[in-house]
Amino acid sequence: MHRIMFVCHGNICRSPMAEFILRKMVIDKGIGENFYIASSATSTEEIGNSVYPPARRELQKHGICCDGHAAHQITQREYEQYDYIYYMDRSNARYLQRLLKDTKKCFPLLDHDVADPWYTGDFEETWRDIVEGCRKIMEEFA
Numbered sequence: 100m101h102r103i104m105f106v107c108h109g110n111i112c113r114s115p116m117a118e119f120i121l122r123k124m125v126i127d128k129g130i131g132e133n134f135y136i137a138s139s140a141t142s143t144e145e146i147g148n149s150v151y152p153p154a155r156r157e158l159q160k161h162g163i164c165c166d167g168h169a170a171h172q173i174t175q176r177e178y179e180q181y182d183y184i185y186y187m188d189r190s191n192a193r194y195l196q197r198l199l200k201d202t203k204k205c206f207p208l209l210d211h212d213v214a215d216p217w218y219t220g221d222f223e224e225t226w227r228d229i230v231e232g233c234r235k236i237m238e239e240f241a
Contacts, residue, residue, distance in 0.1 A: 100133060100134070100135060100137045100210060101133060101134050101135070101183070101240050102134075102138045102181045102182045102183070103121065103134065103135070103137075103181065103182065103183055103184075103185065103186045103236070104136075104138065104139060104173065104177060104181040104183070104185070105117035105118050105121075105137070105138040105139075105184075105185050105186075105187075105208070106139055106140065106141060106173055106184055106185070106186045106187065106191055106195065106205075107138075107140065107141070107186070107187040107188075107191055107213075107215075108140060108141055108142050108144075108187075108190065108191060108194075109144050109145035109155075109217070110138055110139050110140030110145060110170035110171060110172075111138050111140075111144055111145045111148050111149070111150055111151040111154065111180055112141045112150075112151050112154045112169050112189065112215070112216050112217055112222075112225065113154075113187045113213055113215065113216070113225060113229065114138035114139065115150045115154065115168050116150075116154055116157070116158060116207065116226065117132045117136045117138065117185065117187075117229045117232065117233060118136050118137060118138035118168075118223065118227050119163050119164075120158075120161075120229055120230060120233050121134070121140050121160055121165065121167075121228075121233045121236060122134075123162075123163050124137050124234075125237070127156055128229065128237070131199035132157075133240075134171060134240075137181075138168075138172065139170075139171055139172060139173035139174075139177065139179075140170055140172050140173065140197060141172065141173065141186075141190075141191050141194035141198060142194070143172050145170040146169075146170055146171055146172060146173055146198075147170060147171075148169070148171050149150075149168055149169065149170075150165045150168050151217075151224050153216065153220075153231060154201065154216065154222060154225075156198065156222070157222040157223065157225070157226050158164060160210075161226070164204050167214050168205065168240070172198075173195070173198060173199075173235065175198075175199060177201060178200075179197050182204065183204060183236075184202075184204050184205045184206070184231065185205075185206055185207070185208040186205060186206070186207060186208065187208055187212065187213040187215070188207075188213060188215065189207075192205065192207070196207075196237075200231075203222075206227070208228075208232035209228060209231060209235075210231045211233065213218070213225060213228040214228050
């Protein structure tokens with residue numbers, strides 16, 4: 100079982116998009132039972148909120164449902180429970196270093212920051228970045 104956590108600042112755009120995109124990929128490949136996939140935030144700003152409506156629409160455009168998501172902040176216990184924690188940008192990495200006892204399991208999703216649609220408004224670009232990162236995960240684990 101591969102336990103994967105995606106992390107972004109608020110857990111309402113990029114990290115839940117990655118969570119639901121990778122879930123669909125592993126299910127479509129018939130290996131969903133080999134993965135446990137979740138997402139969380141580095142901040143407390145959006146706790147309890149669902150996926151941001153434009154991110155939800157981008158997922159829906161690609162046939163992905165994200166119902167039931169509620170943003171939460173990553174915990175030390177989650178760090179210990181997950182095998183891999185993928186963050187979206189360098190700012191997330193800095194916050195993870197402050198929040199967690201160690202960050203050996205934390206990795207960037209891409210070799211560059213995933214476009215933050217909160218600031219750019221470009222959810223398609225974020226979709227492309229996340230799909231690229233999730234494909235790399237699939238190549239590694241599937």
